[in-house]
Amino acid sequence: MPDPLGDLLWLTPTEALAVVLATTGMYLAMMLLVRVIGQRMLGAMSNYDLVAIIAFGAILGRAALGDVAVLGGGLVAMLTLVALQSVAGALIVRPLGARAITTRPIVLMADGRVLEDQLRRAHVAGTELASQLRLAGVHRHDDVAVALLEPTGAISVLRRGTPVDAELLEDVIGAHLVPEHLLGQHG
Incomplete structure (x- = not known):
């Protein structure tokens, strides 16, 4: 049954x-x-x-x-x-x-410049990047040393004023696009 x-x-x-x-x-x-x-x-x-x-x-x-x-x-x-x-x-x-x-982080902005090729590679719209910059409290593109799309999908923003530790950009796609004058030494 x-x-x-x-x-x-x-x-x-x-x-x-x-x-x-x-x-x-x-x-x-x-x-x-x-x-x-x-x-x-x-x-x-x-x-x-x-x-x-x-x-x-x-x-x-x-x-x-x-x-x-x-x-x-x-x-x-x-x-x-x-x-x-x-x-x-x-x-x-x-x-x-x-x-x-995991995927590797991708540089989206360097030295205040939006890197259009990198945005396309990461499938990120310019409007989405602008929104994330605003959420990070960025007032002008020139305030940004580096913006990255992280493996989590979040966009992180490193501001000008303090050198970026080069070690933080290891294994980052497009790290070579970040000018030397923005980088500090890693210890």
Whole structure:
């Protein structure tokens, strides 16, 4: 005799394995997508970014669960995502893992100049940069020594007045665009 409550709660071992594999595949696909598109995807969200994130979540959830839309399937998918995040967290503290998982910061402004090529590379609109400069309390472009798109998607602003430690720009895409007169020595 079929058990309707059991059918809503549990899944077979084969269904559980399918959920684990689909969830892992979608997680890796999203990691690759973020890696290819860049950290802009993770930054401050505009309205269209929020819509895209909601759609990505719906697609990921549907693909991960497939036909197994039961409590057990949801729990297996959630535990799989937690396990994958734990593995990613363990890998990111190692140099090779960090390079594989995270993106590098990108210089967007140097010496008060907006670097249009770098904005395009980072998929950042000039209006978005201007908004972040205002939020940082910048009154003029000339106040900015360096502005960077960080791996988190946030834009950081280093102001003029104090030399920028060259060590802070190691492994930054476009660091060579920062003029020497803005850099200090690192110790």
